[in-house]
Amino acid sequence: MPMNVTYEGPIDLPEVIPVFPLPGALLLPRGQMPLNIFEPRYLEMIDDALASRHRLIGMIQPDSAHPGPEDRPNLFKIGCVGRITQIAESGDGRYLMQLTGVARFRVEEELTVQTAYRQCRVTYAPFADDFIARKGEEEVDRKQLLRALSEFLQANNLKADWDGIENAPNEALVNALAMMSPYGTAEKQALLEAPDLKTRAEILVAVTEIELAKSKSDGETPLQ
Structure with a gap:
């Protein structure tokens, strides 16, 4: 699904993004990922993303080789940010939504925040080619x-x-x-x-x- 917003390079994306740690979940640039959101912290994350002008969520996997605390697992350093391009309310408190991948990112720092969901300062600079459709x-x-x-x-x-x-x-x-x-x-x-x-x-x-x-x-x- 094409997006209404065009991203031409790293400068078009925010440095701080919410991240959704999900093992086995792979989002790639211009790929579509369906998600069923039901945990309160991630419902909050989606509400906040929709309220912002970016509508962006960073998908990233927990690092199973270095698990860390059960409630806050260590993350891999590389993830992919996606824009919410479809969303529907289920009627029972869930969001059924689709993310469209924009570009990969490298985590520079996880921030201390008041939100229940996690947020990271990231850079997209190593993946500038992700903004060029069909490259290679x-x-x-x-x-x-x-x-x-x-x-x-x-x-x-x-x-x-x-x-x-x-x-x-x-x-x-x-x-x-x-x-x-x-x-x-x-x-x-x-x-x-x-x-x-x-x-x-x-x-x-x-x-x-x-x-x-x-x-x-x-x-x-x-x-x-």
Whole structure:
């Protein structure tokens, strides 16, 4: 979904943003992430974001390798900020919403704040290329990506909209597959931190091939 606001570079985004720590959640530039918001602190966060002119939320994963306190887990340093582009009230106190990814950020400092939700001072400067749509598409090995996807779907008895897949531009295809992938926190973080689209596609293929190899190995009959 296109946004009404255009972001041309890091200077267009605020230095301080609310962050939503969510394990396994991967948001990428121009990707769409549906969210079901029900915890009071995050309902407060959404209300405050809607009241601001930015409507921005930073998605970031807790760092499971360095967990920290249960109620305030340590965070990875890299996340992705998204703009609220759809929102509906459920009628039972929840928000059903969609974030559209804008750009990745690096956490410079977590702030001490009065809000129940967490806020960080961030920089987008290392990810200036995120503001350029479809940058590096021509370097993606699309055939290799589709082959890995096809094998994964077959191995898991899954179906996909191949017409939609074949018509999708490389950036949309790579990022959508990365965001929807069933992999763990470390793999999702590696996909997020990939320096370019080509590398992200290569990581996605490599992780998929590893998972396929594991499933084949697990399904083999032990030698007698």
